[in-house]
Amino acid sequence: MNIRTRAVTWTAGLTALLAAVVVVSAGIGHVAIPPRTVAAILLDALVVPVGVSLRGAIVFPLLGPVPAPSIEYTSVFAATVPDSSRIIVSSVRLPRILLAALVGVALATAGVVMQGFFRNPMADPSIVGVSSGAAVGAVATIALSISFPFGLQGAAFASAIVTAFVVYSLATEGGRTPVATLLLAGVAVQTFLGAVISFMLLQAGESLRQVVFWLMGHLSGATWDEVGLLVLVLPLPLFVLLVHARDLNVLLLGEEDAHALGIEVERTKRLLLATASLVTAAAVAVSGVIGFVGLVVPHILRLIVGPDHRILLPTSALAGASFLVITDTIARSGAAEIPVGVVTAALGAPFFLYLLRTREVRSP
Secondary structure: OOHHHHHHHHHHHHHHHHHHHHHHHHOOOOOOOOHHHHHHHHHHOOEEEEEEEEEEEEEEOOOEEEEEEEEEEEEOOOOOOOHHHHHHHHHHHHHHHHHHHHHHHHHHHHHHHHHHHHOOOOOOOOOOOHHHHHHHHHHHHHHOOOOOOOHHHHHHHHHHHHHHHHHHHHHOEOOEOOHHHHHHHHHHHHHHHHHHHHHHHHOOHHHHHHHHHHHOOOOOOOOHHHHHHHHHHOHHHHHHHHHOHHHHHHHOOOHHHHHHOOOOHHHHHHHHHHHHHHHHHHHHHHHOOOOOHHHHHHHHHHHHHOOOHHHHHHHHHHHHHHHHHHHHHHHHOOOOOOOHHHHHHHHHHHHHHHHHHOOOOOOO
């Protein structure tokens, strides 16, 4: 079976799995909804335009009021479901589920890239300090009441990007960025930012509970605006990473061999690092620090589909989405909701230790 056929087969299978997970998850909660009803609600959301009419007006300077077009839609399936179930699924559960799926895609994909980039099975999306940087921005916003454009998410995203840039700058000398130096710089910056976060926690006062909840990773209170934000931000960088899957394969051979095979090593390293950091920053900004998704999921998929990043990247993305939707469903299904980061760590750490004991954790 060639690479393209394998990629299509695994992608189709994991897409079907994700669809099933979404349907089942949307029916789980304090008000149980049958999967058939959930599926009908989701299918009913598929609409097609059926006409255009002129309603109202837009007032332009000098031109005055101009008729505004309004597009009319109709549902493809027009399923009949209880209004209460429709509201619960479409307004409460679905935004959270889709946000979990998008964050899972981002973290798992970034984890694949970082493990390949560093040729280290312990690498994860936060290895260059992106998560710690985001945490500094978020904690400063919550604990110190520092205002920032676009609120907490904007502060977390901006500080994450700045941290990644600082780590890269510290590790770069003479136009070259040795991977070992980059790793050490990331560890040092993470340690320093951990001290900054600890200091701000001492100043948090009554907001301490909110800060800790954010640091544990959460998806509660998800909105369609956050889903739309990730839908706008993620596709392009994910496409860039997928396009450079072959280059990532070649980099696994070593930088000298990659250069001999025609890869612009430093340019490719900068592009991969920047793109993976952007993807991680976007995910952490809306969800807090959720661990183990970007560490465990790539390992599992590497054992199943092999080390070829042309297959590993899309399959890890889909598996990461399913994994985070499942863990978030567990997190919100108890008598009291717990942060999803606690669940991912509780499930991910023992499984990772199992792989380690069975010698199935190996370098990319």
